[in-house]
Amino acid sequence: MGEVYLPILVLGILGAAFAVFSVAAPSIIGPRRYNRARLDAYECGIDPTPQPIGGGRFPIKYYLTAMLFIVFDIEIVFLYPFAVAFDQLRLFGLIEMAVFIVTVLAVYAYVWRRGGLEWD
Amino acid sequence: MNPTTPQYGDLALFGHDPLWLVILKALVLFIGLVLLTLFTTWFERRVVARMQQRVGPNRAGPFGLLVPLADGIKLALKEGITPANADKVVYLLAPMIAAAAAMLVFAVIPLGPVVSIFGVSTPLQLTDFSVSTLYILAIASIGIYGIVLAGWSSGSTYSLLGGLRSSAQMVSYEIAMGLSFVAVFLYAGSMSTSQIVAGQTDWWYAVLLLPSFVIYLISMVGETNRAPFDLPEAEGELVAGFHTEYSGLRWAMFFLAEYVNMINVSAVAITLFLGGWRAPAPISTVWSGANDGWWPILWFLGKILVMLFVFVWLRGTLPRLRYDQFMRFGWKVLIPISIVWILLVSAWRGIRNEYGTDLRTTLIWLGVILFAIAAIAFLLDLRRAPEDEVVEPTYDPYAGGYPVPPLPGQEFTYTRRAPQTVPATVVETSALESTGQELEGDRNE
Numbered sequence: 001m002g003e004v005y006l007p008i009l010v011l012g013i014l015g016a017a018f019a020v021f022s023v024a025a026p027s028i029i030g031p032r033r034y035n036r037a038r039l040d041a042y043e044c045g046i047d048p049t050p051q052p053i054g055g056g057r058f059p060i061k062y063y064l065t066a067m068l069f070i071v072f073d074i075e076i077v078f079l080y081p082f083a084v085a086f087d088q089l090r091l092f093g094l095i096e097m098a099v100f101i102v103t104v105l106a107v108y109a110y111v112w113r114r115g116g117l118e119w120d
Numbered sequence: 121m122n123p124t125t126p127q128y129g130d131l132a133l134f135g136h137d138p139l140w141l142v143i144l145k146a147l148v149l150f151i152g153l154v155l156l157t158l159f160t161t162w163f164e165r166r167v168v169a170r171m172q173q174r175v176g177p178n179r180a181g182p183f184g185l186l187v188p189l190a191d192g193i194k195l196a197l198k199e200g201i202t203p204a205n206a207d208k209v210v211y212l213l214a215p216m217i218a219a220a221a222a223m224l225v226f227a228v229i230p231l232g233p234v235v236s237i238f239g240v241s242t243p244l245q246l247t248d249f250s251v252s253t254l255y256i257l258a259i260a261s262i263g264i265y266g267i268v269l270a271g272w273s274s275g276s277t278y279s280l281l282g283g284l285r286s287s288a289q290m291v292s293y294e295i296a297m298g299l300s301f302v303a304v305f306l307y308a309g310s311m312s313t314s315q316i317v318a319g320q321t322d323w324w325y326a327v328l329l330l331p332s333f334v335i336y337l338i339s340m341v342g343e344t345n346r347a348p349f350d351l352p353e354a355e356g357e358l359v360a361g362f363h364t365e366y367s368g369l370r371w372a373m374f375f376l377a378e379y380v381n382m383i384n385v386s387a388v389a390i391t392l393f394l395g396g397w398r399a400p401a402p403i404s405t406v407w408s409g410a411n412d413g414w415w416p417i418l419w420f421l422g423k424i425l426v427m428l429f430v431f432v433w434l435r436g437t438l439p440r441l442r443y444d445q446f447m448r449f450g451w452k453v454l455i456p457i458s459i460v461w462i463l464l465v466s467a468w469r470g471i472r473n474e475y476g477t478d479l480r481t482t483l484i485w486l487g488v489i490l491f492a493i494a495a496i497a498f499l500l501d502l503r504r505a506p507e508d509e510v511v512e513p514t515y516d517p518y519a520g521g522y523p524v525p526p527l528p529g530q531e532f533t534y535t536r537r538a539p540q541t542v543p544a545t546v547v548e549t550s551a552l553e554s555t556g557q558e559l560e561g562d563r564n565e
Contacts, residue, residue, distance in 0.1 A: 003135035003136070004134050004135035004247045004248065004249045005247070005249070006135075006139075006142060006247075007137075007142050007145065007146060007227055007246040007247040008224065008227045008246075008247060008255075010142055010143055010146040011146040011149065011150065011223065011224060011226075011227050011246060012220065012223075012224055014146055014147065014150045014223070015150065015219065015220040015221075015222075015223030015224060016216065016220045018150070018154075018219070018220075018223070019215065019216040019217075019219040019220045019373060020216055022215075022219070022369045022370070022372065022373055023200075023212055023215055023216055023369070023370050023373065025196060025200075025369050026196075026198065026199065026200025026367075026368040026369050026370060027200055029196060029197065030196075030197060030198055030199045030200050030368055031197075031198075031199050032199060033199065036204075038201060039201065039202075039203050039204040039205075040203065040204065040205070041203055041205050041274070041275055041276035041277070041279075041365065042276060042278065042359060042364050042365060043276070043277065043278070044359070048205070048276070048277075058280070058284055061288075062284055062287070062288050065288045065291060065292060065447075066287075066288075066291065068451075069291040069292065069294070069295060072295040072299075072455065073294075073295065073298070076295065076298040076299060076302070079299070079302045079462070080254065080301075080302065080305060080311065083302045083303075083305035083306040083466075084305050084309060084310060084311055086306050086309070086466065086469065086470070087309055087473060090470070090473060090474065091470055091473075091474055093470075094466055094467065094470035097466060098463060098466075098467070101459060101462070101463060104459075105456075105459060108455075108456070108459075112452070117447075117448070117451045117452055118444075118448075119443065119444035119447045119448065
């Protein structure tokens with residue numbers, strides 16, 4: 001059974017070797033000339049804004065988007081097996097799934113009304 | 121191996137290759153992908169040039185085909201800068217993740233039927249298993265890490281903003297993408313790519329499930345960060361987004377990942393919606409041998425080229441969206457449409473499974489639904505009809521004493537400065553006629 005995953009491993013090793021080589025290569029074949037200004041963060045020529053790595057705080061919108069993504073991703077995870085086994089589940093599966101989707105849609109409508117999907 | 125050789129579309133075909141064949145296939149696939157990427161960069165520059173009334177690169181080699189190679193050599197000889205402010209380990213890890221993950225998707229893309237390579241009978245596909253489409257989505261998600269970590273670790277404001285944008289964008293459009301697959305699984309009854317291709321022998325799913333296909337097309341452009349959805353690297357706002365701080369071959373890894381991802385999503389679109397490696401309809405009807413042997417690779421490459429042309433076409437035509445418009449489109453348009461479409465498709469298929477599949481019942485049901493829609497529309501229209509009637513405003517210059525209250529016993533008489541739409545209720549017909557003639561006479565003078 002594990003044999004079907006072996007080719008992925010082989011391809012993954014090829015891709016990873018290529019990527020590691022390409023990332024390591026510049027420090028071997030590329031020129032190395034020290035220049036303090038070049039090692040600064042690029043900000044169109046002015047002195048870069050001092051900031052911690054990771055930029056400190058960023059808008060909460062991204063967090064909300066991530067949480068909503070999880071809600072819908074889990075819905076998708078449930079939808080896939082349902083779709084594959086649809087012909088065996090017959091009408092029972094259809095009604096069950098319709099109830100589930102409508103429930104998620106209610107949550108979706110709530111988020112929409114509360115402005116969770118607004119970006120500004 | 122088995123006394124009965126499994127047909128195409130059977131998962132028992134896979135996992136029997138000897139190791140040398142696996143390595144050979146993986147190597148050919150890898151080199152093919154890199155070459156196709158180089159070709160795509162050239163193709164994009166040439167086609168965009170044509171769209172902008174330019175010639176494009178045409179000096180190095182025939183038709184400028186060696187330009188990507190020259191670019192690669194130039195990039196390899198550049199200094200690899202690691203900014204002083206960067207998180208060194210993550211900074212170097214990010215391009216590796218992006219490039220390696222992009223390469224992995226093609227492992228489960230079917231390129232053709234069973235052929236014989238050096239006497240070993242094997243399908244033209246690296247591997248396949250019952251959840252290979254799920255595998256594609258998983259690998260695509262790992263690719264996001266490359267971009268997000270690159271933006272995070274560079275220690276630059278532009279990079280960080282680009283990485284954040286990219287994470288929110290790809291995550292949002294992945295939902296629409298995932299939902300568009302559901303209808304395909306519903307019809308194919310499987311998540312394995314080779315079985316989905318086998319299910320499209322008669323009809324492509326792009327025809328049967330057109331809304332799914334359109335949603336996938338839109339979300340795949342958002343997923344690859346390509347114009348008009350290239351907000352993570354919007355050069356007008358963010359310089360170059362997440363790869364602002366990268367140079368040389370490390371930058372080239374992101375470039376490679378973007379182009380390989382373009383090819384990947386095109387290949388997935390072809391596999392799930394456009395009949396996979398099967399020849400398009402006019403060829404396969406005329407020539408019965410079109411789907412045998414090595415020919416399918418030709419059809420597959422042809423379809424890939426068409427999809428890549430669509431990418432370039434979009435880039436050459438559409439301006440970039442604003443970020444809030446872009447997110448609104450993903451969350452408020454694509455997702456509800458896909459969910460409603462899934463409900464419709466599953467209801468349709470469920471009813472068809474339960475109550476017969478013959479054409480007459482289908483058409484009767486379709487007719488009943490259409491009749492119901494027409495009846496509802498008609499009734500709604502009847503109710504609305506009186507409101508739509510244009511009510512003639514009767515002109516009464518003395519109404520409510522405005523603009524001038526009438527003197528006692530004063531009647532309205534028509535003057536030339538009064539509007540010509542004075543109805544008969546106000547002015548006597550004969551008077552109107554005479555003034556009309558008067559007016560005409562005036563004009564004739």
